[in-house]
Amino acid sequence: MDVLALLADGFATSLSPINLMIVLLGVTAGLFIGAMPGLGSVNGVAIVLPLTFIVPPSSAIILLAAIYYGAMYGGAVSSILLGIPGASTAVATTFDGRPMAQQGKAGLALIAAAVASFIGGTISVILFTLFAAPLADLALKFGPAEEFALVLLAFTTFVGLGGDDKLKTVVMICLGLVLSTVGLDLISGQPRLIFGDIPGFYSGISFLVLAIGVYGIGEILYTIETSKTAPQVTPARITFKELGYGIKRMGRIWKTMTFGSVMGFFVGMLPAAGATPASLMAYGIAKQTSRSPETFGKGNIEGVAAPETANNAASTGSLLPMLTLGIPGSPTTALLLGGMVMWGLVPGPMLFIEQPDFVWGLISSLYTANFAAVAINIALIPLFVWALRMPFTVLCAIVMVLCIVGGFAPSQKMHDVWLIAGFGVAGYLLRKADYPLAPLVLALVLGPLMEKSFRQTLIAEQGNVLAFIERPLSGAFIAIAVLFFVLPFVRYLRKGSRRSIVTAE
Amino acid sequence: MAYTFTRRIAMGLAASAAMFATTATGALAEGWKPQKPVQMVIMAGQGGGADRLARLFQSIIQKENLSNMPVLPVNKGGGSGAEALRFLKDNEGDPHIIMATLNSYYTTPLRTDIGVNIEDFTPVARMAEDTFILWVNADSGITSLEEYVAAVKDAGKDWKMGGTGTGQEDSLVTAMLEKEFDLEMTYVPFKGGGDVAKNLVGNHINSTVNNPSEQMGFYNAGKSVPLVAFTPERLAAFPDVPTARELGHDIVYAMQRSFVAPKGMPEEAVAYYTAMFEKLSQSEEWQTYTSEKALMPAFLTGQPLQEYFLAEREKHQAILDAMGDDSSS
Amino acid sequence: MLAGDRIIAGAIMVLSVYFMIHATALPIGWNGETGGPGGGAFPFWLSAVMLLCSSLILLRSFGASARASFFFDMSMLRPLLMVIAALFVTIALIPIAGAYIAIPLFLFWYLKIFGRHGWVLTLCLTLGTPVFLFFFFEATLKILLPKGFTEPLFFPLYAMFF
Numbered sequence: 002m003d004v005l006a007l008l009a010d011g012f013a014t015s016l017s018p019i020n021l022m023i024v025l026l027g028v029t030a031g032l033f034i035g036a037m038p039g040l041g042s043v044n045g046v047a048i049v050l051p052l053t054f055i056v057p058p059s060s061a062i063i064l065l066a067a068i069y070y071g072a073m074y075g076g077a078v079s080s081i082l083l084g085i086p087g088a089s090t091a092v093a094t095t096f097d098g099r100p101m102a103q104q105g106k107a108g109l110a111l112i113a114a115a116v117a118s119f120i121g122g123t124i125s126v127i128l129f130t131l132f133a134a135p136l137a138d139l140a141l142k143f144g145p146a147e148e149f150a151l152v153l154l155a156f157t158t159f160v161g162l163g164g165d166d167k168l169k170t171v172v173m174i175c176l177g178l179v180l181s182t183v184g185l186d187l188i189s190g191q192p193r194l195i196f197g198d199i200p201g202f203y204s205g206i207s208f209l210v211l212a213i214g215v216y217g218i219g220e221i222l223y224t225i226e227t228s229k230t231a232p233q234v235t236p237a238r239i240t241f242k243e244l245g246y247g248i249k250r251m252g253r254i255w256k257t258m259t260f261g262s263v264m265g266f267f268v269g270m271l272p273a274a275g276a277t278p279a280s281l282m283a284y285g286i287a288k289q290t291s292r293s294p295e296t297f298g299k300g301n302i303e304g305v306a307a308p309e310t311a312n313n314a315a316s317t318g319s320l321l322p323m324l325t326l327g328i329p330g331s332p333t334t335a336l337l338l339g340g341m342v343m344w345g346l347v348p349g350p351m352l353f354i355e356q357p358d359f360v361w362g363l364i365s366s367l368y369t370a371n372f373a374a375v376a377i378n379i380a381l382i383p384l385f386v387w388a389l390r391m392p393f394t395v396l397c398a399i400v401m402v403l404c405i406v407g408g409f410a411p412s413q414k415m416h417d418v419w420l421i422a423g424f425g426v427a428g429y430l431l432r433k434a435d436y437p438l439a440p441l442v443l444a445l446v447l448g449p450l451m452e453k454s455f456r457q458t459l460i461a462e463q464g465n466v467l468a469f470i471e472r473p474l475s476g477a478f479i480a481i482a483v484l485f486f487v488l489p490f491v492r493y494l495r496k497g498s499r500r501s502i503v504t505a506e
Numbered sequence: 507m508a509y510t511f512t513r514r515i516a517m518g519l520a521a522s523a524a525m526f527a528t529t530a531t532g533a534l535a536e537g538w539k540p541q542k543p544v545q546m547v548i549m550a551g552q553g554g555g556a557d558r559l560a561r562l563f564q565s566i567i568q569k570e571n572l573s574n575m576p577v578l579p580v581n582k583g584g585g586s587g588a589e590a591l592r593f594l595k596d597n598e599g600d601p602h603i604i605m606a607t608l609n610s611y612y613t614t615p616l617r618t619d620i621g622v623n624i625e626d627f628t629p630v631a632r633m634a635e636d637t638f639i640l641w642v643n644a645d646s647g648i649t650s651l652e653e654y655v656a657a658v659k660d661a662g663k664d665w666k667m668g669g670t671g672t673g674q675e676d677s678l679v680t681a682m683l684e685k686e687f688d689l690e691m692t693y694v695p696f697k698g699g700g701d702v703a704k705n706l707v708g709n710h711i712n713s714t715v716n717n718p719s720e721q722m723g724f725y726n727a728g729k730s731v732p733l734v735a736f737t738p739e740r741l742a743a744f745p746d747v748p749t750a751r752e753l754g755h756d757i758v759y760a761m762q763r764s765f766v767a768p769k770g771m772p773e774e775a776v777a778y779y780t781a782m783f784e785k786l787s788q789s790e791e792w793q794t795y796t797s798e799k800a801l802m803p804a805f806l807t808g809q810p811l812q813e814y815f816l817a818e819r820e821k822h823q824a825i826l827d828a829m830g831d832d833s834s835s
Numbered sequence: 836m837l838a839g840d841r842i843i844a845g846a847i848m849v850l851s852v853y854f855m856i857h858a859t860a861l862p863i864g865w866n867g868e869t870g871g872p873g874g875g876a877f878p879f880w881l882s883a884v885m886l887l888c889s890s891l892i893l894l895r896s897f898g899a900s901a902r903a904s905f906f907f908d909m910s911m912l913r914p915l916l917m918v919i920a921a922l923f924v925t926i927a928l929i930p931i932a933g934a935y936i937a938i939p940l941f942l943f944w945y946l947k948i949f950g951r952h953g954w955v956l957t958l959c960l961t962l963g964t965p966v967f968l969f970f971f972f973e974a975t976l977k978i979l980l981p982k983g984f985t986e987p988l989f990f991p992l993y994a995m996f997f
Contacts, residue, residue, distance in 0.1 A: 034976070043552070047579075048976050051565040144710030145694075166904075168888045168895075172847060175885040179854050179878050185585045186861060186874035188695050190673035192585050192618060194857050194878055200592040200620075204551075204584025218922070225918055226911045327723040328704045332552045338700075339558040342719075343565055345794070349723020394950030395960070398942055401922065402964060406934070410978045413580055418926050426919060434843045435904035452877050453697070459871025461666050461694045461711065541990045543979060543997060576997050578977050 004130060007357055011365030014059050014358075023060055024067045024366065028373045031071020032381065036079050038213055038400075039407025041088035042072035042316075042333045050340050058344040058359065063366040065337060070122065070370040073316050074378045077114035077309055078385055081107060083400055085217040089208045089446050090276040090312040093284040095216065096439065097297060097304030104300050107389055111382045112247035113305045117258055119375035121310030124262035125269075125317035126367045134353060136270060137325035143271050145457035146469050150478035151271065152451040155278035157485040158285025169436045177444025180206050181452070188456050201416030208446050210408060210417045211424050215438050217404040218425025221397050223432055244379070254303050257287045261310035269315025270322060275331045276315035277446050283311030289488060317367060324352055324360060538774030540575040540602055547605040549590040551583035554698045555636070555717055559763055560606040563633070566791050572782045577604075586614045586674060591622040594768050601775035604630060607764045609675050612819040616826055617673050624819065628767040628776055629811040631783035633792075634801040635760035637741060638679050640733045641721050642713045643706055651734045651753055654713070658689050661712070665691040668702045668711035675761055676702070678822070679715045679736060681829045682757050706730060717761065718743060718800035736760075743800035760802065762818070764811065780807050837896050839905030844893040851886035855879055917949065933982035935965045 014020065027049075034045040045068040053061030076091035081098035094114065101110035128136075143151075183194045184205030195202040251258070261283040268279035287307035288297040297304045320337075322328045327348035329335035341348050346356055353360050389396070408421040428438060462468035470476045546564060550556040557579070564577050582590035587610040597603050605627075615622050642648045648657055658665045669676025672695050680693055694711055696702045699720040706714045706721075707729045714721075718741070724730040732747045736759045740749055750757040765783060767776060786792060787805045796803045806814060855878075862873025863880070895901060921944055928937035939961045946957040972978045974996045982989055 040976070044976055044978070050561065051568045141704065141708035144705060144708060168892050172885050172888045172892070175881045175888070176847070176850075179881045179885065182878040182881075185671070187671050187697060189861060189874040190586060190617065190671050190677075190695075191861055191874055192588070193861050193874060194854060195585075196857075198620075200584070200589050202584075203589040203592075204582070222915060222918065226908060226915050322704075326704055326707070328700045335552055335554075335557075335700075336561075339561050342558060343562055345798075347723050347726060350727035350729065351723065392950070392952070394952065395946065395956070398945040398950070398960070399964075401945070402938055402942065405926065405929075405938070406968060406972065406980065409934075409980065410972065410976070413978065415926070415930050415981065418929070422922055422926055425922075430843060433905050433907065434840050436843075456871050457694055457696070460692060463663060463692065464865075464871055542986070542993050543977065545979075575993065576977060578979065 007361045008130060008365055010358070011361035011363075012368075014362050015063055015366040015369050020060060020063050020366070021369070023064050024369050024373045025377070027064045027067025028071040028074075028370060028377050031068035031073075032075040032078070032374070032377060034068070035072030035075020035087055036385075037075075037407055038079050038083060038085040038087050038217060038403050039209055039410050040072075041076060041090075042069050043336065044410070045069070045072050046333050046336045046340075050336055050343075053340055053344075058346070059362050061340070061344065062359070062363045063370070065340065066363060066366045067370040067373065069316065069333060069337075070313075070367070070374045071377075073122075073313050074115060074118050074374045076312075077118065077305075078111065078378075081110045081114060081305070082385055082389055083217070083403075084220050085400075085404070086212050089212070090280055090316070091308075092212065092277070092439070092442055092446070093280040093308030093312075094305060096284065096308075097299070097301050100298070100300035101302070101305065102389065106300065108243055108382055108386050109247050109250075109302065110305050111385060112244060112379065113251060113302050114309045115375050115378040115382070116248060116251045117261070117306035117309035118313040118378075119371060120258050121262040121265055121313035122317060122367070122371040122374075124259065124310075125266040125314035126364065126371065128263070128266050129317055129321060129367075130364055133321060133325060136321060137350070140270055140322045140326060140328075142474060144472075145454040145461065146472050146475040147478065148271075148454035149451060149458055150469060150475035150482070151268070152278065152447050152454065154478050154482040154485070155282050155285075155447060156451070157482045158282045158289070166435060166437075169434075170440055173431075173436055173438070173441040174444045177211075177441040178448040178451075180211070181445045181448025187453055188460070199416070201414055201420075204412070205449070206420065206445065207412065207417065208442070209411055210420045211445050212442055213404050213408050214421040214424025215428030215432075215442065217400060218421060219428030219432060219438075221400060222425065222429040224393070225397070250302055251306065254306055257303050257307050258310045261287070261307045262314040265311030265314030266318040268311075269318030275319055276312040279315035279318075280308035280312040281443060281447075283307040285485075289485065320363075320367075324348055324363075325350060538601070538772065538778050540573065540775075540778070542602055543575050544573065544577045545603045546577050546579045547590050547593060547603060548579055548581045549583060549587035549605065549607055549610055550581070551698075552581050554583075554700075555720060556606065556608045556763075557581060557583075562791075562795065563606070563786060566786055566789055567782065569791070570785070570789055572785050579606075585618075585620075586610045586671060588614050588618065588620045588622075591615065591624075592620060594627060594766070595622050597768050599770040599772075600768050601772050604765050604767050604779055607762065607766055609678075609761050609818075609822070611762075611764075611766070612815070612822045613673060613675075613678070613826065616819070616823055624766075624815060625812075626769040628769060628771045629808065629815060630765040630767050630776060630779050631787075632762055632764040632804060632806040632811055632814065633783065633787060634763045634796055634803050636717050636719075636763055636801050638675070638715050638736045638759055638761070639718055639721070639741075639744070639747065640683070640713060640736070641703075641706060641716055641725075641730050642733060643709055644729050644731050645709065646712065646731075648733065649731060651748075651750075651755075654733055655687050655689065658687075658691055658713075662690060663692050665689075665713070666694050666711040667691045668694050668696055668705050668714045670697075670699060670702065671695050673826075675759070676715050678825050678829070679757075679759050681825065682759065683715075685828060686755050686757055703730075722799065737802065741800045742797060762814075763801070764806075764815075783807075837901060837903045837905075839907065840896050840903055841893055843905070844889045844896065847889040848886055848893065851882045851889065854882040855886070858882060914949070918945075921945065921949075929981050929983070931983045933985040934968065934980040935982065935985060938968070939965055 031045050034040050046065055049064055076087040077094050079085050079087040080091040080094040081102050084095050084099040086092040086095050098110045183202055186193050265279040269276050284307050287303050288294050319331050319334050323334040323338050329338045338348055405418055408418045458468055548557050548560045560579050564579055567573050567577050582593055594605050648654050667680050677693055699716055702714050703716050703720045705711045707724050721730050732744055735741055735747050735749050736757050737749055738758055858875040858879035861875035863875040865872055925937050925941040942961045942964055946952045972980055
């Protein structure tokens, strides 16, 4: 088969000793960068990009792919251990990863995340290998209307994520959406809600700032108050037996993981969507289709596996429009695209025909990077778990420093560090008063995309709201979204008599 | 009070450290050299055309060893570059900050009052002018400007022109087109040029005024068709695409890619950066890049550059006035 | 402590009104001509929903069956305020004295004075963290941290590691 021969050629390059070294190095570096709150694959890729100008392109992409994958794996580490999502793609991982860590099952959660990432990565790379070209056309079918429908769908899948108090959930969703409008209004080109005239708000409020604030600082304040400085986290241990047990447990949820991978790949492939909605949708769907949805958010291993398969699959998926259409689906792929331009490669429909060496070299290095990442990640789990056993006051001090520095690093503005401190205190108070924080953070992530695509569609269609339903793809998405919205109510009515389940929800 | 105190300490420390540094390197430095990594502020977010170009400059500088300290790109794209302009203003006299500009360098302060006067900044070097071409989807069957104008007139408001944010370059070119041909189209703003290009090929919009680099991939695959270039002369990369001027319509518009520095940057520092960019502009990578991506290399420095900026600002003022700045509607 | 719930609901109401006022700087209505909602519409109407919901929450707290969700352990107020104050002081200090003075000071305070840890641990972390930060963020990731007036001291380090 043609594809396999090309892939074999790719492997011949990516498996040479030097390139294997590069993979190991890149994955390790990426893992640590991703594990830092605030830093993600963007930072890793940005740093090595100028370096790649000096080495031959084939080694350069391998290094970049390795860092990309390493950072994706690493993001889950900070979500699980510290409860701070290192990147927006890892928010959903905190929902169940953090409770697991608090129950002393950090090791198990990390294994679940690593295995799930591996499966997500593998399935998506296989899909990539087989269907790259025809799928590129599908990505093109996505205009603003379809984007909006997809975000709507992502929103409805986490309708059930809020707490018991529906009013408070609505308040938090609205607050997140309003905060997402801070900065420049793209459509009119005018600044809005910039709190007087503070230049720091011109660029809006970044998701990372809010997440580090409420999950990082806020969580520490909450723990200080509730624990009287005694450790609340059960010390975690990790043994080979547990490793085996973890992998066995994973076997039982293969359906969730397969679904998460396939869906993650398709959603990630769509420009503008990317890995964040993918991981949220995977989580929401896993919860809604589960036989025991009430265990989600309380340390269900499926709740870690679902978003992790999806976000890794999506990061592979987002390479597809970048290579075949020249459209980056995320800041990281935007940088990769820049790198390709520097190496004199023209991304676009002709790339697969004109530069097969490059394309298949990249795909094969995705396979190797994925293998290396899962191996290194599992090998490092004892180290991560050990870090959790530090005395609470020591851990708090270190996490605070990481929050400050990690908040500064992406934008290099003190403004953001102040915001983190402010959001930390506010998040702590909101949490005290039982306002759910996940909807707030998620609304901020999805808000800009939702508003932008909604208004773009209406401008293009001159105010015709029916445009969303008339177009087949977006109509289908909206239909599914409505279904998801109604489903919990139907279930609620059916199980209405059994009070225990209702209260658990 | 605290301020003067820290300032004095800082200066004292600076002097001692500078002495230390020069003796350590054997005082081989001739003239000024950066003592710390140089911040290259980018007036746009990550991943856009401006960002990619700035990072290309960074790579060439690193590869050709043009600076003894690394040049570190920092994105400050908020508010169409307002954030970057304010940052530059707040760091007066800092010799370790340079900024990569695009045309929002003029338009942003003209459209909203952000307390910045670009006359104050120190011009460093103009590297190139990026070009604009009118594109349509290959499926549309349109191959000439005439057919285009006819099609747009036919469709009226149903004709969707895609471009970057309102008030930015693409919307200005669109406004010029509308005025010249008495057209009325619906302008749909997108987040970046790549997004625009993709939406054209996906048939979600009918035409764009992308930079060639943004459409190059689709053009090579035969998915999009260039109709007319808004350049003074035909582009070497598109020898068959006429300029608007040739066809008797005086629409010429370019996106400058330059570097400026904060007000009051020491002259030696300006000289250092100017020399650095001059070497960059002669590098082989840059030469290939400009010819492949249909950029017009136009190296310019010092006072003439400042005059160019001011003249361009006038021009943009006129275009914005003509548009009536309909953003308020 | 129903008062806590009420204060927070009230604060959200104030915030919503603030957002609504500022959102009106851009058109908030539906504009038939340009198609769709104006630039202020999203923030305005969402803030309005937020105002409505937080008002309901506030009203509910006066109801007969109201249960407080806000509990606070008063004995922990002091340490909590101390940590928050330390955090803000540290952040304020960063632009002036630089991260390499502010962060070790914070660590020293937190570990030695607040956490009452031993000297060995305190000194290891207080001195080790800046070294780690420099090599990880500056030397490797090329992200410069603010240095305030300590900047010139770093010139030789830059010359060495860049």
